Amino acid sequence: MRLTRREILKTFLGAPFALAACREQSPPARFPEGEVVGQNATLGHILREGRTFEVPADNWKTVKAAIVGGGIAGLSAGWKLKKAGLEDFVLLELEKDVGGTSMSGIGQPVSYPWGAHYLPVPFQENTELIELLDEMQLTEGRSENGDVVIKEQYLCREPEERVFYKGRWYEGLYLHAGENEDDKRQFAEFQNQIDHWVNWRDASGRRAFVVPSANCSRDTEVTELDKISFAEWLRQNNFTSERLRWYCDYACRDDYGLKLEQTSAWAGLFYFCSRVKESGDESQPFITFPEGNGRYVNHMSGRVRDKIFKSHVVVSIVQNDTNVDVVCLANNELRGFRCEKLIYASPIFTAPYVIRGFNEAAPFSASEFQHNAWFVANLFLKDRPKPRFPRDFPLAWDNVLYESPSLGYVNATHQKGIDHGSTIWTYYYPMCHEENSRTKLFNYEWRDLADVCLTDLVRAHPDIYDLCERVDIMRWGHAMISPRPGFIWGETREKALKPFRNIHFAHTDLSGIALFEEAFYHGLRAAEEISTAETRRR
Ligand SMILES: Cc1cc2nc3c(=O)[nH]c(=O)nc-3n(C[C@H](O)[C@H](O)[C@H](O)COP(=O)(O)OP(=O)(O)OC[C@H]3O[C@@H](n4cnc5c(N)ncnc54)[C@H](O)[C@@H]3O)c2cc1C
Numbered sequence: 163m164r165l166t167r168r169e170i171l172k173t174f175l176g177a178p179f180a181l182a183a184c185r186e187q188s189p190p191a192r193f194p195e196g197e198v199v200g201q202n203a204t205l206g207h208i209l210r211e212g213r214t215f216e217v218p219a220d221n222w223k224t225v226k227a228a229i230v231g232g233g234i235a236g237l238s239a240g241w242k243l244k245k246a247g248l249e250d251f252v253l254l255e256l257e258k259d260v261g262g263t264s265m266s267g268i269g270q271p272v273s274y275p276w277g278a279h280y281l282p283v284p285f286q287e288n289t290e291l292i293e294l295l296d297e298m299q300l301t302e303g304r305s306e307n308g309d310v311v312i313k314e315q316y317l318c319r320e321p322e323e324r325v326f327y328k329g330r331w332y333e334g335l336y337l338h339a340g341e342n343e344d345d346k347r348q349f350a351e352f353q354n355q356i357d358h359w360v361n362w363r364d365a366s367g368r369r370a371f372v373v374p375s376a377n378c379s380r381d382t383e384v385t386e387l388d389k390i391s392f393a394e395w396l397r398q399n400n401f402t403s404e405r406l407r408w409y410c411d412y413a414c415r416d417d418y419g420l421k422l423e424q425t426s427a428w429a430g431l432f433y434f435c436s437r438v439k440e441s442g443d444e445s446q447p448f449i450t451f452p453e454g455n456g457r458y459v460n461h462m463s464g465r466v467r468d469k470i471f472k473s474h475v476v477v478s479i480v481q482n483d484t485n486v487d488v489v490c491l492a493n494n495e496l497r498g499f500r501c502e503k504l505i506y507a508s509p510i511f512t513a514p515y516v517i518r519g520f521n522e523a524a525p526f527s528a529s530e531f532q533h534n535a536w537f538v539a540n541l542f543l544k545d546r547p548k549p550r551f552p553r554d555f556p557l558a559w560d561n562v563l564y565e566s567p568s569l570g571y572v573n574a575t576h577q578k579g580i581d582h583g584s585t586i587w588t589y590y591y592p593m594c595h596e597e598n599s600r601t602k603l604f605n606y607e608w609r610d611l612a613d614v615c616l617t618d619l620v621r622a623h624p625d626i627y628d629l630c631e632r633v634d635i636m637r638w639g640h641a642m643i644s645p646r647p648g649f650i651w652g653e654t655r656e657k658a659l660k661p662f663r664n665i666h667f668a669h670t671d672l673s674g675i676a677l678f679e680e681a682f683y684h685g686l687r688a689a690e691e692i693s694t695a696e697t698r699r700r
Pocket residue numbers: 230231232233234235236254255256257260261262263264276277278279280281455474475476477507508509512516536538590638641642668669670671675676677678679681
C-alpha cells in the first residue's frame with residue numbers, strides 16, 4: 163500500500179517534524195528533476211534462483227588469477243598483483259563502473275562522491291597506503307620524525323564542519339553553544355577517556371585502536387569492549403549529557419550507519435581513538451577531493467585498466483581439483499574464466515549464493531556479515547543558499563543538522579576553493595531507524611526520497627527549492643558492514659580471513675568496519691597470499 167507524504171516524512175524525519183512540515187510549509191512552486199541512479203538491482207534475483215550456467219566451450223579464458231568485485235578491495239588487490247609482477251589476471255565487476263561504495267560521478271563545476279568522501283592521513287607505519295599516496299603525487303616528502311606530509315591542497319580546508327541547531331549554524335561537530343557546566347565536565351571527562359585509550363599499549367606494545375584494525379591489540383581488556391554497546395559503555399561511565407550522547411550517536415551513524423545502542427563499544431571507541439597519534443593530539447587531518455574517494459578508484463583502476471571487465475556479473479564459482487571456474491553473465495552472454503587462484507572482493511554475505519558448495523563445507527557463517535542500508539542524494543544547485551543571518555557560520559565542507567536523523571551534506575566545491583556560484587551537495591541518510599530497512603528502501607520511489615532530502619534541508623535553507631535544479635539518488639542496499647556488539651571479536655570474522663581452498667576473501671567486511679584503509683588492507687593481504695604462493699611455486 164502506498165504511504166502518504168506525511169507517513170514517509172514521519173518514517174524518515176520523525177513525527178513532530180513531518181507534522182510541522184506538512185502543516186507549515188506551503189508546497190514548493192517547483193520541484194527539481196532527477197532520477198534513481200546506479201546499483202544493478204537484478205543481481206539478487208539471478209543469484210537466488212540458484213540456476214546452473216552452461217558456458218559455451220569457446221567462451222572460456224584461462225588466467226592465473228581472477229578478482230571478483232571492483233571496489234577498493236578488488237582494485238587494491240589488482241594494484242598489488244601488478245606491482246608484484248603478476249600480470250595474468252582479470253578483475254570482474256558487475257556494475258558498468260568500478261568503485262563500489264567509493265564510486266563518484268562526473269559533474270559541473272566539479273565531480274562528486276556517491277559514497278566514501280575522505281581518508282585520514284595515515285600514520286607512518288601504514289607504509290603501503292603511503293606508497294599509494296606517493297604514487298598519486300599527493301605527498302611532499304616526510305617530516306623530521308618520519309610522518310608523511312600531504313600537499314596542502316589535498317587536506318580538507320577550513321571551515322571543515324558546522325552543525326545546525328535551532329535556526330543557526332555553529333562551528334564544529336560537537337555543539338558547544340548552550341552547554342551547561344555538567345555538559346562541559348562530561349565532555350572533558352570523555353576526552354580523558356579517549357586519551358587513556360590512545361595512550362594504552364599491551365604487553366607487546368600494540369595500540370588498543372589503530373588503522374588497519376588488524377594491528378589492534380587482542381588483549382581482553384580491549385576486546386571485552388566488543389561485548390557491550392557504545393550506549394551501554396556511556397551509561398557505565400556516567401556519560402548522560404544529551405549533547406555528548408548526540409555526538410557519539412552521530413559518530414556511529416556516520417561511520418557505521420548504526421545508532422548508539424546498535425554499535426559495539428569497541429567500534430565506538432575505535433572511531434574516536436584510531437586516528438589520534440598521541441593523547442592530546444587532534445585526529446589525523448582528512449585528505450579529500452571533490453569526487454571523494456573516487457580519486458583513488460580512478461587512480462588504481464587506471465593502473466589495471468586492461469584487466470577490468472565491467473558489467474560482468476559473477477554468477478557462479480566452482481572449485482575443481484586444481485582450478486577455479488568463474489562464470490559471468492555479461493550482456494546476456496555467459497563467459498567463463500578458468501583460474502588457479504581467486505580473490506573474492508565482493509560483500510561476504512554473497513559468498514554462499516555464488517560459490518558452489520560453500521554451504522556444504524561452510525568455513526564460516528556468511529549470514530553473520532550484516533549490512534545496513536543508506537540512501538545518498540546528489541543535489542545540483544545553481545547557486546549557494548543565502549545565509550539566514552548576516553553573521554551565521556558559513557558553509558563548510560561537512561554540514562550537519564543536529565535535529566535530523568540524516569548526516570547532512572558535504573559540499574563538493576569546497577576543496578577546490580570555489581565559494582560562489584553553482585555547486586553539488588552530497589546528502590547522506592543511514593537507514594538505522596527502521597527494521598527491514600533494505601526492503602523498504604527499494605519500495606520508495608525517487609520522488610519520495612528527493613522529498614525527504616529537500617524537506618530535511620529546507621529547515622536550514624529556506625531557498626533550497628529555488629536553487630536546486632536536480633536531485634539524483636543512489637540506494638545502497640548493502641552499504642556498510644555493521645559492527646554490532648560481538649561481531650568484531652567474534653569467531654566468524656576470524657574464520658573468514660582464511661582462504662577457502664583456492665578462494666581468498668578480501669573485502670572491508672572482513673574488518674567488521676567499512677573504511678577505505680580496511681578494504682585496502684584486505685585487498686593487499688589477499689594479493690600477497692596469491693603472489694607469495696606463486697613465487698614459491700616458481
Ligand atoms: C554512503 C557511504 C559513505 C562512506 N564514506 C566513507 C568515507 O568517507 N571514508 C571511508 O574510508 N569509507 C567510507 N565508506 C566505506 C567505504 O566505501 C568502503 O569501506 C570501501 O569503499 C569498501 O570497498 P570494498 O571493495 O571492500 O567493497 P564494495 O565497495 O562493497 O565493493 C564491492 C564490489 O563488488 C562488486 N560485486 C558485488 N557482487 C559482485 C558479483 N557477483 N560479480 C561482480 N562484482 C560484484 C560490487 O558491485 C562492488 O563494486 C562509505 C560507505 C558508504 C556506503
